[in-house]
Amino acid sequence: MKRLVQAVGQNSLATVAGLGDFAAFTSRALIAARTARGLGDRWIRAVHEQGVRCIPVVTVVGLFSGLVLGLQGYYVLARFGSAGVLGTFVSLTLTRELAPVLAAIMIIGQAGSAIAAEIGIQRNSEQIDALTTMGIDPLGYLITPRLLASLIVFPILTVAFVLVGIAGGYLSGCVLLGLDAGVYWSGVHSAIRSEDARECLLKAFVFGVVTIAICCHSGFTTHRRVGVSGSRAVSVSTTRGVVLSCIATLAADYLITSFLV
Amino acid sequence: MTKEPPNPLVEVNRLRKHFGEHVVLASVSLAVARGSIVSVFGRGGSGKSVFLKCLTGILVPDGGEIRFETNLVNGIRGRCSYLFQGNALFDSLTALENVALPLEQTTRSSKRTIAKASREALKNLGLEEFANYFPTQLSGGMQKRLALARALVTRPELVLFDEPTAGLDPLARNAVFEMIVQYKQEFGFTTIIVTHDVPEALAASDRVALLEEGRICFEGTPTEFASSTDPVVRGFSDNISSLRTSLGRNSLE
Secondary structure, rough: HHHHHHHHHHHHHHHHHHHHHHHHHHHHHHHHHHHHOHHHHHHHHHHHHHHHHHHHHHHHHHHHHHHHHHHHHHHHHHOOOOOOHHHHHHHHHHHHHHHHHHHHHEEEEHHHHHHHHHHHHHHHOHHHHHHOOOOHHHHHHHHHHHHHHHHHHHHHHHHHHHHHHHHHHHHHHHHHHHHHHHHHHHHHHHHHHHHHHHHHHHHHHHHHHHHHHHHHHHHHHHHHHHOOOOHHHHHHHHHHHHHHHHHHHHHHHHHHHHHHO | OOOOOOEEEEEEEEEEEEOEEEEEEEEEEEEEOOOOOEEEEEEEOHHHHHHHHHOOOOOOOEEEEEEEOOEEEHHHHHHHHEEEOOOOOOOOOOOOHHHHHHHHHHHHOOHHHHHHHHHHHHOOOOOOOHHOOOOOHEEEHHHHHHHHHEEEEEEEEEEEOOOOOOOOOOHHEEEEEEEEHHHHHOOOOOEEEEOOOOOOOOOOOOEEEEEOOOOOHHHHHHOHHHOOHHHHHHHHHHHOOOOHOOOOOOOOO
């Protein structure tokens, strides 16, 4: 019993210390934006890394999400004689929940994993130590541009997800199943209010900063992985970054929704 | 043992570092005179690299003090360059971008000035035509020279070399030490070299130190090291000598 209490206590303390370390890491990286040099070029590179390269996966997943929502929604709503509200159903589901969460998870899979692996390798090959010895702040050089890029990339890709998803709903609901297009688009138009758009963008901002910070932190602390080293430590850091980011996305989604609804 | 140099650039007193229960540096004291080359010898795992990392602040010492120009510092940064054992070059940047990086990030020079200084540094080390190559496209010796070009481009007062000849053939090893001496004379920086290559380091250094069991157990000139009767120094030298003999390369003389 004593051992169990000790183990729980040690794990709790380690978790609190880890959260504190993560908070300090993220805030120091954001504060470093004031002093980091050559930030513009690296920010553009980070926008390309997280944004441009993720456009295909986000739009494809958005399209299929819309197609599936259109199909499922049409048949369920038709049972109650309400197929006419399909546009409302698809647009609200995407805007409020699916688009921010699924776009974030897609970006984590495509860009977050790459970020964690790249920074982990830089840690392993002493490139981060080299920055320190050259008098360059590694957070300002490596992390700040990526965090700032996430602030613009996540909202834009989330909006793209919503638009492509609504088009997917139109394809399955109207083109395949024969719902009147005017009814569908009128439902879409009347359903989305400014509060819904604000909630969608707020979620995208929060998911962006939190998930990219987690992936960066995971790669940056590769040398602290216990029991593994070298390429195995990079692999563990990458997996850890992706898994924690996905969990954080869903947890943050619940918290934001519970406060806003 | 000989007396400490007057007005040292770097002075380390009773430096301690341990990892868990394992004490790596028990109490290291060393003074390095301005403009000199000091080589630190020691067996593998004796804490030579840890010592350099404590000097630069990459590792935080558990005790002791580091003075740079008599000022107490947490780590010598900005005014020193560190040549890592594995070179630590940025593999996603070209040779020119690697050399330009410290200037871009730590000075307010114009892009043109930085490009000119970086090309000059590459030219000095015979890498001008490889400016647009990535580090992985260069040989081991060229990577070492590129790392040296990056280290020297900011005109540092102190350059720390961590096993600069690791993994190089004998000819390349000699070339690296010749390069260090040549550039030290040209640019006037102070040098601390951590190495296993005793003969080459003895020829190139002004002073040498032997790190054993977490302490500096010998510090003096190369001649004093070679003629020392200290059993620890003799034991270390004899080990190196017999290893070379057994490898058919009895070039310690």
